[in-house]
Amino acid sequence: MTIAPSPAQGFDLEVQTLIIGAGACGMVAALAAQEAGQEVLVIEADLLPRGSTALSAGLIPAAGTRFQKDAGITDDAALFAADIQRKAHDENDPDLVAALAEGSGPAIDWLADRFGLPFSVVTDFDYPGHSRRRMHGLPTRSGAELVDRLRQTCEAEGIDIICERRATVLHHEGRTITGVTVALPDGSTETIGCARLILACNGYGGNRAMVAEHMPAISDALWFGHDGNRGEAVLWGQALGAGTRHLGAYQGHGNVAHPHGILITWAVITEGGVQVNLEGHRFWNEAQGYSEAARAVMGQPQGQAWAIFDTRIAGIARQFADFQAAEAQGAVKTADTVAALAEATGLPADALADTLAAIPQGGTDQFGRSFQTPPLTPPYAAVRVTGALFHTQGGLDVTGTGRVRHQDGTLFPNLHAAGGAACGVSGTADSGYLSGNGLLSAVVLGRAAGADRIA
Numbered sequence: 041m042t043i044a045p046s047p048a049q050g051f052d053l054e055v056q057t058l059i060i061g062a063g064a065c066g067m068v069a070a071l072a073a074q075e076a077g078q079e080v081l082v083i084e085a086d087l088l089p090r091g092s093t094a095l096s097a098g099l100i101p102a103a104g105t106r107f108q109k110d111a112g113i114t115d116d117a118a119l120f121a122a123d124i125q126r127k128a129h130d131e132n133d134p135d136l137v138a139a140l141a142e143g144s145g146p147a148i149d150w151l152a153d154r155f156g157l158p159f160s161v162v163t164d165f166d167y168p169g170h171s172r173r174r175m176h177g178l179p180t181r182s183g184a185e186l187v188d189r190l191r192q193t194c195e196a197e198g199i200d201i202i203c204e205r206r207a208t209v210l211h212h213e214g215r216t217i218t219g220v221t222v223a224l225p226d227g228s229t230e231t232i233g234c235a236r237l238i239l240a241c242n243g244y245g246g247n248r249a250m251v252a253e254h255m256p257a258i259s260d261a262l263w264f265g266h267d268g269n270r271g272e273a274v275l276w277g278q279a280l281g282a283g284t285r286h287l288g289a290y291q292g293h294g295n296v297a298h299p300h301g302i303l304i305t306w307a308v309i310t311e312g313g314v315q316v317n318l319e320g321h322r323f324w325n326e327a328q329g330y331s332e333a334a335r336a337v338m339g340q341p342q343g344q345a346w347a348i349f350d351t352r353i354a355g356i357a358r359q360f361a362d363f364q365a366a367e368a369q370g371a372v373k374t375a376d377t378v379a380a381l382a383e384a385t386g387l388p389a390d391a392l393a394d395t396l397a398a399i400p401q402g403g404t405d406q407f408g409r410s411f412q413t414p415p416l417t418p419p420y421a422a423v424r425v426t427g428a429l430f431h432t433q434g435g436l437d438v439t440g441t442g443r444v445r446h447q448d449g450t451l452f453p454n455l456h457a458a459g460g461a462a463c464g465v466s467g468t469a470d471s472g473y474l475s476g477n478g479l480l481s482a483v484v485l486g487r488a489a490g491a492d493r494i495a
Contacts, residue, residue: 043279046211046218051233055081058220058234060207063091065459065482066240067190070199071155072490080199081232083222085206085268089191092242092266092431092460093482096183097303097360099162099175100483101476102144107161107176115172117141127169127474128467137465139440143484148176150487155193164356165307167475168329175476182361210276215446216453235454236494238442240486242460243432244271251429254287258470261338264296264428273461274435283437283447285463291430291473294333295347297371298426303362304347306330311356312413313349314399317341320391325407331473334427346385347423348396350416366423373422381420431478433466442489454494458485
């Protein structure tokens with residue numbers, strides 16, 4: 041992960057727009073760049089395009105889409121931007137927030153209308169911090185389906201995606217990027233020249249040294265992202281003098297089934313469920329969000345908790361392929377009584393009974409959480425969970441079209457970053473993460489970067 045001048049012998053091949061990373065960000069950027077008339081090549085380190093996208097729920101927040109209108113949901117970019125800033129305590133670049141909020145609806149409609157991606161809005165539960173129901177996903181509500189559909193779309197559009205090519209050296213002349221050196225599986229290398237470069241290689245959650253440096257509070261948590269996220273974009277950018285922002289920001293998740301390693305949708309909590317520690321006691325206000333839940337759960341004995349809900353809520357969660365997988369693997373325990381649930385989970389029966397009995401019906405509890413959902417009723421359900429780091433939210437300082445800024449505030453002539461490679465809109469830590477911020481930046485900023493033209 042170094043930088044170097046252009047190779048004296050020239051590049052092995054040349055392309056107009058080179059994109060590093062074939063997750064949702066890179067492939068959306070490729071579709072937009074080709075639509076803008078550019079020659080595009082995407083390189084991917086893995087055997088197949090998957091990335092962090094495949095590990096997510098594949099849900100993209102967007103305001104003012106035709107899907108919302110069809111569902112009777114009134115929403116607009118201003119409301120969305122206000123929600124983003126409120127969750128992040130107004131710590132974000134307002135211009136970047138506006139660009140993402142304003143570009144979100146058009147991006148979803150473009151992917152649906154231009155390329156046939158079958159989006160729909162999640163309409164049966166609310167995500168923390170969103171004042172409108174604006175989470176858009178494909179039928180299985182899985183990131184694996186999203187990344188597979190984008191790959192199929194790129195193939196149908198004739199976009200070249202070359203896998204098993206990890207970029208190791210970024211070449212430049214001054215502040216102008218000229219190309220990259222990539223490593224092949226057999227240990228050899230090749231060089232690719234470009235007129236412009238888009239960094240879509242996500243963040244640095246897979247680089248444990250960088251995680252420990254920038255976010256020590258979560259460094260011991262389960263890493264639930266993609267191991268290929270090694271921080272190349274940030275390291276290259278810093279070597280070139282690029283600005284960075286909010287490197288301590290990240291998305292955590294405190295509802296990962298343990299030891300199964302399966303993401304359990306936060307709907308089991310927002311619909312009236314709670315988290316209890318191994319002693320059977322609640323320990324925080326779960327309404328704050330699933331990102332904050334990672335630290336909350338990791339602070340409990342053994343870094344574990346149980347998510348407690350009921351079969352009504354399980355029915356809502358079952359729309360997610362991950363939840364179905366958790367049920368199939370036996371991670372979801374069910375019982376007809378609280379006593380039986382305690383036996384199934386190993387939780388202290390008296391403590392669990394007291395905890396569930398203390399949940400207010402239509403009121404606010406001791407943690408400040410307001411319950412406006414139906415009370416939990418038998419049969420009950422529970423999943424043992426732990427906290428995890430999903431992906432970093434800080435990164436290179438960029439404009440609303442993904443152009444990378446130098447530390448002196450000027451723009452690099454031909455360098456873009458989007459998705460996890462760029463600073464997102466989640467503030468400075470974990471509490472600023474609004475549900476879907478990761479894919480919001482990946483898809484909307486990726487599209488903007490792809491469509492941008494270099495003067």
